Amino acid sequence: MTKVEQALNEKVLELQDQIQEVIQGKNQAPDHNFHFTTDLAFTDEVRFEPLPKGFKMPTIEQYAGTTDLEDHLEAFKSLLFFQGASDAIMCRAFPSTLKGAARQWFSRLPPRSLSNFTDLGRAFLAHFMSSRVHKKTAANLLAIKQHPDESIRGFLTRFNKEALEVRNLDQMVKFQALRSCIRDVELKKSLIMDEPGDMYELFSRCEKYINLAKVLATEKEDKPEKKAQEKKDESVREAGSKRS
Known part of the structure; x- marks a missing residue:
């Protein structure tokens, strides 16, 4: 085997190894961070607040970042207040009302940066202020x-x-x-x-x-109908008077 043929053979083997690595890589599960980001933005006091007995998450349309953010926030607060939810439970429940861009925004908040619903509401309003519907004065x-x-x-x-x-x-x-x-x-x-x-x-x-x-x-x-009726009655009376 000449040196040229040997070099080509080594190159072919190298390419085959690379192809095999690509094929094996496709069959492997992609590297993914499986840490839950649902409540990492909250402090431990909020995260570990136990749900009250009988608590049910109210039905509310999820917010995607394009509609009026104040309407969404006020609707959520009213529903949770009706259930007597604590401040911590309101914090934990709020992320489940988000989707799309709003969900991504929440998942990127710094860990343990929120300790109450007031701070969460302010952060939410500040980020999505461009979606606010201007109210009349x-x-x-x-x-x-x-x-x-x-x-x-x-x-x-x-x-x-x-x-x-x-x-x-x-x-x-x-x-x-x-x-x-x-x-x-x-x-x-x-x-x-x-x-x-x-x-x-x-x-x-x-x-x-x-x-x-x-x-x-x-x-x-x-009035016109009444006048017409009076005129008709008068004509009838006149006709009766003439006959008599």
């Missing part, structure tokens, strides 16, 4: 006006819908906004001459005017 509410052709009921429905989108709305601000936005002259006179004491009284007054408007509208519709 009291200024938006004050800018609402009753349209000239809009009924009182229609306006109240629209006003209440807008008010629900204002976070932490002060009831006095809502009261003043509603009163100033009404265009109906008679109702506005009533509210100025006899100022309601609170929102309940204000809405009650508006409801009375809504009912009054219905009655007046019905009477207005009935």
Whole structure:
């Protein structure tokens, strides 16, 4: 065997060994870190807090990092508060409401960096702030006006819908906004001459005017029919008088 043939033979054997190593590598389980990351971000006090007897994780849509983070956080807090969950249990339960990018964010938090739900909530809000839905303010509410052709009921429905989108709305601000936005002259006179004491009284007054408007509208519709009937009756009486 010449030196060239021997060199080629050694090269072929070397390549065969490399191919065999690749084949064996494919059949082996990939190296993977199997440490659970569900609660490593919490301190030991939180991690080892025992679940209360009868505790059941409430059903809540998982958060992936794209929808309103404040709505998710508030919904979670309300459900866990209803069950009387402790601060530590709220911490341990919260990661199960995350998925996708939100789950990855949580798994990368520094170990033992969170000791309470307040810190967890702040970290969550800070990271996903770009997904926050901007809520309307009291200024938006004050800018609402009753349209000239809009009924009182229609306006109240629209006003209440807008008010629900204002976070932490002060009831006095809502009261003043509603009163100033009404265009109906008679109702506005009533509210100025006899100022309601609170929102309940204000809405009650508006409801009375809504009912009054219905009655007046019905009477207005009935008037032509009533006049036509009176005219018909009068014609019948005249015809009877002539025959007699």
